[in-house]
Amino acid sequence: MEAIVAARAGGPEELVLTETDRPLLADGEVLVRVAYAGVNFIDVYRRTGQYPVDFPNVPGSEGSGVVCEVDDAVTSVQVGDRVAWVDGTSSYAAYVSVAADRLIRVPDAIDLDVAAAAALQGLTAHYLATSTFPIELSDDVLIHAGAGGVGLLLTQMARLRGAERIITTTSTPSKAELSRQAGATNTLNYTEFTDIADELPRAVKALTGGNGVQVVYDGVGRTTFDASLASLTSRGMLVLFGASSGPVPPFELQRLNSGGSLYVTRPSLWHYVETRDELTRRSGELFDWIARGDVTVHIGREFPLAEAAAAHRFLESRQSTGKVLLAVDPE
Secondary structure (H helix, E strand, O other): OEEEEEOOOOOHHHEEEEEOOOOOOOOOEEEEEEEEEEEOHHHHHHHHOOOOOOOOEOOOOOEEEEEEEEOOOOOOOOOOOEEEEOOOOOOOEOEEEEEHHHOEEOOOOOOHHHHHHHHHHHHHHHHHHHHHOOOOOOOEEEEOOOOEHHHHHHHHHHHHOOOOEEEEEEOOHHHHHHHHHHOOOEEEEHHHOOOHHHHHHHHHHHHOOOOOEEEEEEOOOOOOHHHHHHOEEEEEEEEEOOOOOOOOOOOOOHHHHHOOOOEEEOOOHHHHOOOHHHHHHHHHHHHHHHHHOOOOOOEEEEEEHHHHHHHHHHHHOOOOOEEEEEEOOOO
16 A cells, blocks of 8 residues: 655655555454545654654644454444544555454545544644633633634634633734634734733733633744743643644743633643543544534645645644644545
Protein backbone atom coordinates (compact mmCIF):
# COMPACT_ATOMS: atom_id res chain seq x y z
CA MET A 1 0.00 0.00 0.00
CA GLU A 2 0.99 3.66 -0.23
CA ALA A 3 1.82 5.54 2.95
CA ILE A 4 3.61 8.70 4.00
CA VAL A 5 6.81 7.82 5.84
CA ALA A 6 9.17 10.12 7.76
CA ALA A 7 12.60 8.48 7.98
CA ARG A 8 13.79 10.86 10.70
CA ALA A 9 12.72 13.89 12.68
CA GLY A 10 12.83 17.11 10.72
CA GLY A 11 10.95 19.44 8.42
CA PRO A 12 8.00 18.73 6.11
CA GLU A 13 10.40 17.46 3.45
CA GLU A 14 10.80 14.31 5.54
CA LEU A 15 7.24 13.26 4.63
CA VAL A 16 7.69 10.99 1.62
CA LEU A 17 5.14 8.83 -0.22
CA THR A 18 6.39 5.24 0.06
CA GLU A 19 5.25 1.73 -0.82
CA THR A 20 4.97 -0.34 2.32
CA ASP A 21 3.15 -3.40 3.67
CA ARG A 22 -0.42 -3.29 4.86
CA PRO A 23 -0.68 -3.49 8.65
CA LEU A 24 -1.35 -6.87 10.23
CA LEU A 25 -4.26 -7.15 12.63
CA ALA A 26 -3.68 -7.79 16.32
CA ASP A 27 -6.37 -9.15 18.61
CA GLY A 28 -9.36 -6.83 18.77
CA GLU A 29 -8.33 -4.76 15.74
CA VAL A 30 -9.94 -4.02 12.40
CA LEU A 31 -8.44 -2.97 9.08
CA VAL A 32 -9.88 0.23 7.63
CA ARG A 33 -9.53 1.54 4.09
CA VAL A 34 -8.74 5.18 4.77
CA ALA A 35 -10.89 7.79 3.04
CA TYR A 36 -9.51 10.90 4.74
CA ALA A 37 -6.75 11.56 7.27
CA GLY A 38 -6.82 14.59 9.53
CA VAL A 39 -3.78 16.87 9.66
CA ASN A 40 -3.14 18.26 13.14
CA PHE A 41 -0.46 20.15 15.03
CA ILE A 42 0.27 17.02 17.04
CA ASP A 43 1.47 15.48 13.76
CA VAL A 44 3.85 18.42 13.38
CA TYR A 45 5.11 18.04 16.97
CA ARG A 46 5.81 14.36 16.33
CA ARG A 47 7.44 15.00 12.94
CA THR A 48 9.83 17.56 14.43
CA GLY A 49 10.68 15.41 17.45
CA GLN A 50 9.02 17.77 19.94
CA TYR A 51 6.86 14.79 20.90
CA PRO A 52 9.00 11.62 20.80
CA VAL A 53 8.05 8.84 18.36
CA ASP A 54 9.97 5.99 16.78
CA PHE A 55 11.37 6.52 13.27
CA PRO A 56 10.77 5.59 10.52
CA ASN A 57 7.27 6.84 11.27
CA VAL A 58 3.94 6.95 9.44
CA PRO A 59 2.20 10.05 10.89
CA GLY A 60 -1.44 10.58 11.66
CA SER A 61 -3.73 9.68 14.55
CA GLU A 62 -7.09 10.70 13.05
CA GLY A 63 -9.16 9.76 10.06
CA SER A 64 -12.24 8.20 8.58
CA GLY A 65 -12.90 5.29 6.26
CA VAL A 66 -14.62 1.97 5.69
CA VAL A 67 -13.95 -1.28 7.56
CA CYS A 68 -12.56 -3.89 5.17
CA GLU A 69 -11.31 -6.65 7.51
CA VAL A 70 -12.21 -7.65 11.07
CA ASP A 71 -10.35 -9.75 13.62
CA ASP A 72 -12.27 -12.93 14.55
CA ALA A 73 -12.79 -11.71 18.12
CA VAL A 74 -14.44 -8.43 17.06
CA THR A 75 -18.24 -8.22 17.14
CA SER A 76 -18.83 -4.47 17.56
CA VAL A 77 -18.19 -3.57 13.90
CA GLN A 78 -18.33 -5.41 10.60
CA VAL A 79 -16.98 -5.12 7.09
CA GLY A 80 -18.56 -2.17 5.29
CA ASP A 81 -19.14 -0.02 8.37
CA ARG A 82 -18.26 3.67 8.03
CA VAL A 83 -16.04 4.73 10.92
CA ALA A 84 -13.78 7.46 12.27
CA TRP A 85 -11.03 7.49 14.89
CA VAL A 86 -9.01 10.03 16.90
CA ASP A 87 -6.33 7.99 18.66
CA GLY A 88 -5.16 5.53 16.04
CA THR A 89 -1.68 5.46 14.54
CA SER A 90 -0.22 5.72 11.04
CA SER A 91 -3.31 7.26 9.46
CA TYR A 92 -1.40 8.88 6.56
CA ALA A 93 -1.81 5.64 4.63
CA ALA A 94 -4.17 3.73 2.36
CA TYR A 95 -5.00 1.28 5.16
CA VAL A 96 -4.80 1.51 8.93
CA SER A 97 -5.37 -0.95 11.77
CA VAL A 98 -7.40 0.42 14.68
CA ALA A 99 -8.60 -1.16 17.93
CA ALA A 100 -12.31 -1.87 17.43
CA ASP A 101 -13.26 -0.31 20.77
CA ARG A 102 -11.67 3.01 19.70
CA LEU A 103 -13.70 3.36 16.52
CA ILE A 104 -16.50 5.88 16.17
CA ARG A 105 -19.47 4.90 14.01
CA VAL A 106 -20.26 7.56 11.39
CA PRO A 107 -24.00 8.15 10.85
CA ASP A 108 -25.28 7.86 7.28
CA ALA A 109 -26.23 11.54 7.36
CA ILE A 110 -22.58 12.62 7.74
CA ASP A 111 -20.04 12.41 4.92
CA LEU A 112 -16.67 10.84 5.64
CA ASP A 113 -14.76 14.06 4.97
CA VAL A 114 -16.89 15.85 7.57
CA ALA A 115 -16.40 12.95 10.01
CA ALA A 116 -12.63 13.12 9.64
CA ALA A 117 -12.65 16.91 9.97
CA ALA A 118 -14.85 16.80 13.08
CA ALA A 119 -13.36 13.85 14.94
CA LEU A 120 -10.33 15.12 16.85
CA GLN A 121 -11.08 18.84 16.78
CA GLY A 122 -14.79 18.35 17.43
CA LEU A 123 -14.21 16.09 20.41
CA THR A 124 -11.58 18.53 21.67
CA ALA A 125 -14.04 21.43 21.48
CA HIS A 126 -16.69 19.24 23.13
CA TYR A 127 -14.66 18.37 26.22
CA LEU A 128 -13.34 21.93 26.53
CA ALA A 129 -16.81 23.49 26.47
CA THR A 130 -18.68 20.83 28.47
CA SER A 131 -16.16 19.38 30.91
CA THR A 132 -12.88 21.25 31.44
CA PHE A 133 -14.72 24.54 31.91
CA PRO A 134 -18.44 23.85 31.42
CA ILE A 135 -19.72 27.06 29.82
CA GLU A 136 -22.92 28.33 31.40
CA LEU A 137 -25.48 31.00 30.59
CA SER A 138 -24.05 34.53 30.85
CA ASP A 139 -20.39 33.43 30.80
CA ASP A 140 -17.94 35.62 28.87
CA VAL A 141 -15.30 33.60 27.03
CA LEU A 142 -12.14 34.32 25.04
CA ILE A 143 -11.10 31.86 22.34
CA HIS A 144 -7.72 32.23 20.65
CA ALA A 145 -7.31 31.33 16.97
CA GLY A 146 -11.03 31.72 16.43
CA ALA A 147 -10.87 30.79 12.73
CA GLY A 148 -8.93 27.58 13.31
CA GLY A 149 -10.53 24.15 13.36
CA VAL A 150 -11.00 23.96 17.13
CA GLY A 151 -11.75 27.67 17.37
CA LEU A 152 -14.69 27.57 14.94
CA LEU A 153 -16.20 24.50 16.59
CA LEU A 154 -15.63 25.79 20.11
CA THR A 155 -17.25 29.11 19.24
CA GLN A 156 -20.37 27.32 18.01
CA MET A 157 -20.51 25.16 21.14
CA ALA A 158 -20.09 28.20 23.39
CA ARG A 159 -23.05 29.73 21.60
CA LEU A 160 -25.08 26.53 22.03
CA ARG A 161 -24.36 26.55 25.77
CA GLY A 162 -25.53 30.14 26.13
CA ALA A 163 -22.33 32.16 26.54
CA GLU A 164 -23.10 35.86 26.94
CA ARG A 165 -20.09 37.17 25.03
CA ILE A 166 -17.77 35.17 22.80
CA ILE A 167 -14.56 37.06 22.04
CA THR A 168 -12.12 35.52 19.57
CA THR A 169 -8.68 36.44 18.29
CA THR A 170 -7.84 36.19 14.60
CA SER A 171 -5.10 37.50 12.30
CA THR A 172 -6.95 38.78 9.21
CA PRO A 173 -10.28 40.43 8.35
CA SER A 174 -11.38 37.33 6.42
CA LYS A 175 -10.67 35.10 9.41
CA ALA A 176 -12.55 37.53 11.64
CA GLU A 177 -15.58 37.31 9.37
CA LEU A 178 -15.44 33.51 9.43
CA SER A 179 -15.28 33.63 13.24
CA ARG A 180 -18.29 35.95 13.43
CA GLN A 181 -20.25 33.61 11.16
CA ALA A 182 -19.55 30.85 13.70
CA GLY A 183 -21.05 32.96 16.48
CA ALA A 184 -18.32 35.26 17.82
CA THR A 185 -19.79 38.45 19.26
CA ASN A 186 -16.45 40.27 19.06
CA THR A 187 -13.21 39.60 17.20
CA LEU A 188 -9.80 41.06 17.96
CA ASN A 189 -6.98 41.12 15.40
CA TYR A 190 -3.90 40.27 17.42
CA THR A 191 -1.56 41.44 14.62
CA GLU A 192 -2.68 45.01 15.34
CA PHE A 193 -1.23 44.92 18.88
CA THR A 194 2.35 46.04 19.39
CA ASP A 195 2.36 44.61 22.93
CA ILE A 196 -0.16 41.77 23.04
CA ALA A 197 0.43 41.04 26.74
CA ASP A 198 -0.74 44.55 27.62
CA GLU A 199 -3.11 45.59 24.82
CA LEU A 200 -5.15 42.40 24.39
CA PRO A 201 -6.26 42.22 28.06
CA ARG A 202 -7.22 45.90 27.95
CA ALA A 203 -9.32 45.30 24.84
CA VAL A 204 -10.99 42.26 26.44
CA LYS A 205 -11.79 44.15 29.63
CA ALA A 206 -13.18 47.07 27.65
CA LEU A 207 -15.65 44.63 26.07
CA THR A 208 -16.64 43.11 29.43
CA GLY A 209 -17.23 46.22 31.52
CA GLY A 210 -13.76 46.04 33.01
CA ASN A 211 -14.30 42.56 34.44
CA GLY A 212 -12.48 40.20 32.11
CA VAL A 213 -13.73 36.79 31.01
CA GLN A 214 -14.60 33.70 33.03
CA VAL A 215 -12.50 31.45 30.77
CA VAL A 216 -9.80 31.70 28.12
CA TYR A 217 -9.34 28.77 25.74
CA ASP A 218 -5.75 29.03 24.54
CA GLY A 219 -4.29 26.60 22.01
CA VAL A 220 -1.49 28.99 20.99
CA GLY A 221 0.74 28.87 24.06
CA ARG A 222 3.92 30.90 24.37
CA THR A 223 2.89 34.09 22.54
CA THR A 224 -0.55 34.44 24.15
CA PHE A 225 -0.11 32.99 27.65
CA ASP A 226 0.58 36.26 29.49
CA ALA A 227 -2.27 38.03 27.70
CA SER A 228 -4.60 35.15 28.47
CA LEU A 229 -3.88 35.28 32.21
CA ALA A 230 -4.37 39.02 32.29
CA SER A 231 -7.72 38.76 30.45
CA LEU A 232 -9.38 36.71 33.21
CA THR A 233 -11.81 37.92 35.83
CA SER A 234 -11.31 36.89 39.46
CA ARG A 235 -11.35 33.11 39.86
CA GLY A 236 -11.30 32.73 36.08
CA MET A 237 -9.72 29.75 34.35
CA LEU A 238 -7.07 29.63 31.64
CA VAL A 239 -7.47 26.40 29.65
CA LEU A 240 -4.18 25.84 27.84
CA PHE A 241 -4.94 23.02 25.42
CA GLY A 242 -2.17 23.48 22.85
CA ALA A 243 1.09 25.22 22.02
CA SER A 244 1.13 26.08 18.32
CA SER A 245 3.54 28.99 19.02
CA GLY A 246 5.72 26.93 21.35
CA PRO A 247 5.58 25.68 24.94
CA VAL A 248 4.93 28.09 27.81
CA PRO A 249 8.04 28.73 29.95
CA PRO A 250 7.90 28.05 33.69
CA PHE A 251 6.11 30.81 35.60
CA GLU A 252 5.70 31.88 39.22
CA LEU A 253 2.51 30.45 40.73
CA GLN A 254 2.08 33.59 42.84
CA ARG A 255 0.85 35.23 39.63
CA LEU A 256 -2.36 33.22 39.97
CA ASN A 257 -2.97 34.74 43.40
CA SER A 258 -2.17 38.30 42.40
CA GLY A 259 -4.34 37.95 39.29
CA GLY A 260 -7.40 37.12 41.37
CA SER A 261 -7.13 33.49 42.57
CA LEU A 262 -6.92 32.27 38.99
CA TYR A 263 -6.87 28.69 37.69
CA VAL A 264 -4.67 27.22 34.97
CA THR A 265 -5.14 23.75 33.51
CA ARG A 266 -3.38 21.85 30.72
CA PRO A 267 -5.89 19.22 29.51
CA SER A 268 -5.61 16.61 26.77
CA LEU A 269 -8.35 14.94 24.76
CA TRP A 270 -7.08 11.46 25.61
CA HIS A 271 -8.00 11.92 29.29
CA TYR A 272 -11.57 12.83 28.31
CA VAL A 273 -12.18 9.81 26.05
CA GLU A 274 -10.37 7.20 28.13
CA THR A 275 -13.32 4.82 28.25
CA ARG A 276 -15.44 3.44 25.46
CA ASP A 277 -18.56 4.88 27.08
CA GLU A 278 -17.13 8.41 27.19
CA LEU A 279 -15.86 8.23 23.61
CA THR A 280 -19.27 7.04 22.45
CA ARG A 281 -21.17 9.65 24.45
CA ARG A 282 -19.08 12.59 23.29
CA SER A 283 -18.95 11.52 19.64
CA GLY A 284 -22.68 10.76 19.64
CA GLU A 285 -23.53 14.23 20.92
CA LEU A 286 -21.08 15.84 18.50
CA PHE A 287 -22.48 14.01 15.46
CA ASP A 288 -26.04 14.79 16.58
CA TRP A 289 -25.21 18.51 16.65
CA ILE A 290 -23.67 18.27 13.18
CA ALA A 291 -26.55 16.26 11.72
CA ARG A 292 -29.08 18.78 13.09
CA GLY A 293 -27.14 21.73 11.73
CA ASP A 294 -26.37 23.14 15.18
CA VAL A 295 -22.64 22.81 14.47
CA THR A 296 -21.10 23.31 11.03
CA VAL A 297 -17.71 21.81 10.18
CA HIS A 298 -15.48 24.04 8.06
CA ILE A 299 -12.98 22.18 5.88
CA GLY A 300 -10.38 24.73 4.93
CA ARG A 301 -8.42 22.67 2.42
CA GLU A 302 -7.85 19.12 1.21
CA PHE A 303 -4.55 17.79 -0.13
CA PRO A 304 -3.89 14.45 -1.87
CA LEU A 305 -2.03 11.94 0.29
CA ALA A 306 1.14 12.42 -1.78
CA GLU A 307 1.17 16.12 -0.83
CA ALA A 308 1.37 15.59 2.94
CA ALA A 309 4.48 17.79 3.12
CA ALA A 310 2.56 20.66 1.49
CA ALA A 311 -0.29 20.12 3.96
CA HIS A 312 2.12 20.46 6.88
CA ARG A 313 3.64 23.61 5.42
CA PHE A 314 0.17 25.07 4.96
CA LEU A 315 -0.84 24.25 8.54
CA GLU A 316 2.36 25.72 9.96
CA SER A 317 2.04 28.88 7.84
CA ARG A 318 -1.00 30.01 9.89
CA GLN A 319 -2.84 30.58 6.59
CA SER A 320 -5.30 27.76 7.26
CA THR A 321 -8.84 28.10 8.49
CA GLY A 322 -10.95 25.24 9.75
CA LYS A 323 -9.67 21.73 9.09
CA VAL A 324 -6.88 20.50 6.85
CA LEU A 325 -7.38 17.00 5.42
CA LEU A 326 -5.49 14.48 3.33
CA ALA A 327 -7.80 12.88 0.75
CA VAL A 328 -6.63 9.26 0.59
CA ASP A 329 -9.52 7.33 -0.99
CA PRO A 330 -12.54 9.68 -0.98
CA GLU A 331 -16.11 8.43 -1.19
